Amino acid sequence: MEWQKKFEVGHNKIDMEHRVFFELVKSIAAAEAQGESRDKIRRLIAETAKYAEFHFLSEENIMIDVGYPEFEEHREHHQSLMRNMQKYVVSFESGDSNIHDLVGFLVDWFVKHTTTEDLLLSKYIKQA
Ligand SMILES: [Fe+2]
Numbered sequence: 001m002e003w004q005k006k007f008e009v010g011h012n013k014i015d016m017e018h019r020v021f022f023e024l025v026k027s028i029a030a031a032e033a034q035g036e037s038r039d040k041i042r043r044l045i046a047e048t049a050k051y052a053e054f055h056f057l058s059e060e061n062i063m064i065d066v067g068y069p070e071f072e073e074h075r076e077h078h079q080s081l082m083r084n085m086q087k088y089v090v091s092f093e094s095g096d097s098n099i100h101d102l103v104g105f106l107v108d109w110f111v112k113h114t115t116t117e118d119l120l121l122s123k124y125i126k127q128a
Pocket of ligand 1: 113117118
């Protein structure tokens with residue numbers, strides 16, 4: 001689970017926030033690997049979810065400022081992530097899924113979203 005060049009979209013603020021988000025997801029996996037308590041893992045998940053929420057708002061504000069035509073569609077992707085993340089958290093809490101499922105979901109989503117939707121946004125900003 002290492003940061004890769006392909007995750008970068010070429011927009012300083014977005015890339016910086018993506019790195020923080022990626023580090024938070026890594027910290028969840030690391031805590032689990034090190035046998036940290038459920039409470040510790042729960043707190044890291046809460047921090048990651050809050051950061052995702054903050055970052056989405058940050059990106060959405062950029063989209064509004066530049067008059068991004070795909071704003072609604074992009075925001076729907078963000079809302080979908082938050083809903084699905086919540087489902088994984090509930091499932092983890094009830095013991096139906098483990099932390100690998102949640103981390104795997106977050107990483108897959110992050111890679112797909114940054115290399116498609118966020119890259120398109122960054123390209124739009126540059127040519128605007
Ligand atoms: Fe995004």
